[in-house]
Amino acid sequence: MSCVLCDTDGGQPVWRGAHLRVIRADEAGFPAFYRVIWNAHAAEFSDLSGDERQHCMQAVSLVEQVLREQLQPTKINLAALGNVVPHLHWHVIARFAWDSHFPAPVWAAAQRERDTAREAQVVAQLPALHRLMRERLERWAGQAVA
Amino acid sequence: MSCVLCDTDGGQPVWRGAHLRVIRADEAGFPAFYRVIWNAHAAEFSDLSGDERQHCMQAVSLVEQVLREQLQPTKINLAALGNVVPHLHWHVIARFAWDSHFPAPVWAAAQRERDTAREAQVVAQLPALHRLMRERLERWAGQAVA
Numbered sequence: 691m692s693c694v695l696c697d698t699d700g701g702q703p704v705w706r707g708a709h710l711r712v713i714r715a716d717e718a719g720f721p722a723f724y725r726v727i728w729n730a731h732a733a734e735f736s737d738l739s740g741d742e743r744q745h746c747m748q749a750v751s752l753v754e755q756v757l758r759e760q761l762q763p764t765k766i767n768l769a770a771l772g773n774v775v776p777h778l779h780w781h782v783i784a785r786f787a788w789d790s791h792f793p794a795p796v797w798a799a800a801q802r803e804r805d806t807a808r809e810a811q812v813v814a815q816l817p818a819l820h821r822l823m824r825e826r827l828e829r830w831a832g833q834a835v836a
Numbered sequence: 837m838s839c840v841l842c843d844t845d846g847g848q849p850v851w852r853g854a855h856l857r858v859i860r861a862d863e864a865g866f867p868a869f870y871r872v873i874w875n876a877h878a879a880e881f882s883d884l885s886g887d888e889r890q891h892c893m894q895a896v897s898l899v900e901q902v903l904r905e906q907l908q909p910t911k912i913n914l915a916a917l918g919n920v921v922p923h924l925h926w927h928v929i930a931r932f933a934w935d936s937h938f939p940a941p942v943w944a945a946a947q948r949e950r951d952t953a954r955e956a957q958v959v960a961q962l963p964a965l966h967r968l969m970r971e972r973l974e975r976w977a978g979q980a981v982a
Binding site for chain 1: 879880881882886889890893894896897900901904910911912913914915916917918919920922931938939940941943944945
């Protein structure tokens with residue numbers, strides 16, 4: 691069986707470690723939508739060992755913290771669904787009260803028109819955010835368990 | 837500010853520990869929809885300490901494992917959104933290929949009619965599943981970090 695997350699990065703690469711990688715997803719209306727993708731093929735979170743789960747969630751939390759510090763989003767949304775692509779990946783999404791779907795989940799119906807000017811303001815911050823995210827992940831990976 | 841997850845259990849109580857509780861949610865079409873709710877009020881996952889995050893995700897994984905063993909779902913969906921109720925709660929949802937929304941997220945548009953006969957077959961298994969879930973959580977809580 692071919693798997694798109696085994697065969698490709700799955701988005702714009704931000705950082706790659708031994709066990710997982712972080713990519714930016716190109717999802718219309720959500721300028722700060724990231725995925726933490728487990729490198730090895732595993733379908734469910736509980737297919738990982740306890741140490742691997744801890745490692746995975748440390749990365750998810752670190753990505754979340756950088757998004758919060760740099761973008762001050764209204765809320766962070768975390769999700770591991772995998773119904774279509776059953777290869778473990780965590781969505782880490784900065785949500786804003788002005789985004790097209792807030793407070794609904796990104797998968798629900800839109801609540802309003804997109805605010806492309808505000809989206810562009812977020813996008814302008816991403817190069818610096820990605821540099822900081824890489825620094826933090828690199829430093830963490832040097833000390834991490836698993 | 838009043839918070840529904842500070843003021844109420846937030847669903848059918850399954851288990852309560854010192855730091856978190858597990859409830860069954862009554863969500864139409866999803867007979868095995870659980871939430872792991874952090875007892876103290878915290879908005880974001882990264883508001884918890886590292887030990888608290890590990891504790892929280894051990895419980896999420898344990899709930900997931902019991903659902904997998906007992907129900908053999910097509911997929912588990914995990915999510916911490918909190919856009920409407922910003923009090924940390926993890927959705928742990930057993931998804932079935934026959935459910936009304938699969939493979940779409942539960943928050944998206946339905947894909948087909950509900951299969952209430954199959955839903956009832958799942959519901960019939962829940963008393964035994966809840967007993968097992970409580971046993972596992974109780975045993976784990978006796979040994980857990982944080």
